[in-house]
Amino acid sequence: MIPRKSKPLAAGCHRAFPAIPGAGGSAGPTIALAGNPNAGKSTLFNRLVGGRQHVGNWPGKTVERAEGRLVVENNSFRVVDLPGTYSLFADTPEEVVARDFLLGGEAAVTVVTVDSTNLERHLYLARQTLLLTGRVVVALNKMDLADSMGIRIDCEDLAVRLGVPVVPVSAVTGSGIPRLLKVLGEAAEAWGEGVRNGRRGESSGLPSGRADRERMALELHRWSRDTAAAVSAGGARGMRGCSRDAGRDPEWEPSGGESSRTAGDFSARLDRVVTGRWFAFPLMAVLFGAVLWLTMFGAAPLSALLDRGFSAAAALAEAGLRSAGAPGWILGPLVDGMLVGVGKVISVMLPTMAIFFVLIALLEESGLVPRLAFNADRLFQAAGTQGKHCLSCLAGLGCNVPGVMSARIMKEPHRTIAVLTNSLVPCNGRLGVILPLSLVFFGSGGVGVVAGILLISAAAMLLGTLFLSRVVFRGVQPGFIMELPPYRWPNFRTVVLRTLRERVIQVLGRAVTVAAPVTILIWFMANYPAGAGFEGTAAGRLTAFLGPLGTPLGIPGHALTAVLFSLAAKEIVVGALAITGGLAASLRGSGADPASLLAGWSALEAFNFLLFFTLFMPCLLTAMTMFRETRSWRLTALGLALPFGLAYLFTLASYRIGLVLGL
């Protein structure tokens, strides 16, 4: 059951959304959470359902859907977190999902989360929601912040004006939550009966024509402004970055000059540096560098520790299996293949992913990330996309799987372009290989070599983007419209917990399920058919076959085989190189001496190998994610072919240039 991409606004949609299995399908009446981005909806959702939640996708859409269970005094509710949107009128996938759900009448109660520090803007969505369903409770969130800003809101007056209950809460401190639960229970009881009796979707619907929608938008904005002005008082305007209200008390002053400045405004002052003409790009470079440095060097000792743990486990498992009389063809793939291979993936990925994504989430929470998109937009516009593409590249530096998924923040065709080019951003898995290898081979020049490869990757990514936007996805370019929220101090604890749960564990689990079978396959290829030494094995024959293909690139055949093996997970390339180079019979024998791996190579060969390995192709897991996000084999194939083509071109060019220079 795949919903149509968009539908007429007025169509009364009565389709029931299937419950996500495992989230307690028949868990009683449904409570839907709606709200603007940044209203605190996710924080409220987590406070309501705690750990009893499940994150998935809306059927047929790449819009995240979180669902959980809430129990209040023996009554159980199913809580559905709707996508955060500014409106319900437009046809973005998020808004269609939210609108259809509300029109479907499935929710016994819809909680609209409203930011009490920005009432005027948030009331707009509350009012729109009321057009779709009358069964609404307004949660007036961030009351702690409003209090500290001196904003007072007359909740009773607001409730009268809206015609629904209004409960002041703070999702962060938890104050007001018991009261909200009580109101929700009562509302569900009063309204839920109607749902069960089939009295669904008593909404008046929304206007369908563009002119009607525009008129309604205007009306609702007027209403929100007047209502916000009537029910709230106080609040030092200009306290929060860009949050000063330009709408109140308009003065027709000649230039609007001094009085409209927000001198002494923390966010505005910070923005003068962060988005300033001179500092913006150096600052971004320093930030990217710092994040990478912290990740690599912070993760290294943890990785080493985990690696030792897995080696010990492998030795233990081997001893155990041997004493149980297990034959070599079981022992080998299980221990040398899977345990060591998967151990390698976990010990490299877990610490880097954890550190990297916590750092990124902190940047996100602080409000810095939207500024990066703001700064970079012009650059990416020239390549054919927009500033938010920079953010999915940033995520890709950690791991291309979340990198690909984060393209969702963009509209088509920018989203697809970002999905297909993300693997050209070298992930931590690759950086974790090329940095030590080039340090071993090039000595102190190694850092420069890695920086060069990073620059070439960036060029390849922009080139791929340019190609896709000019050749494959021509047509109307959506613009760039984005809110720049005020800076704030991130809440460390929630950031860490959420990142670990949403990003790290998920990706890690999937990485292991992909890496495990492939490392077993690699073991068999490197050991069978047995008897004729490495040359006789499947891997040996592959190497002989690939040899001539590597010649124009200046890369030895066995290195190409290793690169091919690293499609399982880029981290294993070092182990694979040891196998195909005849230095070891299994991934296990590899950790030993990276220096011996590249022994006898020329500088040009080593550089080209590192370059080709970096650009080559997304790992299997990323390819699978690309397919899930595009739902198209054609586009996924393009996402594999494009980096391969670019890798070939760039490596070929590098070899030619190198030969001319006499390297």
Place this chain on the structure above:
Amino acid sequence: MLPARRIVPLSTLGPGRRRGRIARIEGGPWVQRLLDLGMVPETWVEFVRRAPLGDPLAYRIRGTCVALRRREASAVFVEVPEE
């Protein structure tokens, strides 16, 4: 007595003349997005800053700071006092 006014594209606001009141928005696929962000007639907008490469532009509107490209900002027309 109200001073004389004229209507100019939003993109012409800048460090010199920061504020204007929205008069109308001209067509384009982005109109609904802009409306939803609060860019409706009679609302005051204030120029905040330019991105380091000159585009996009940031404006303060209804309590939030919104960045949009010059192209979109050129489709929004604001009323400003005559100099």
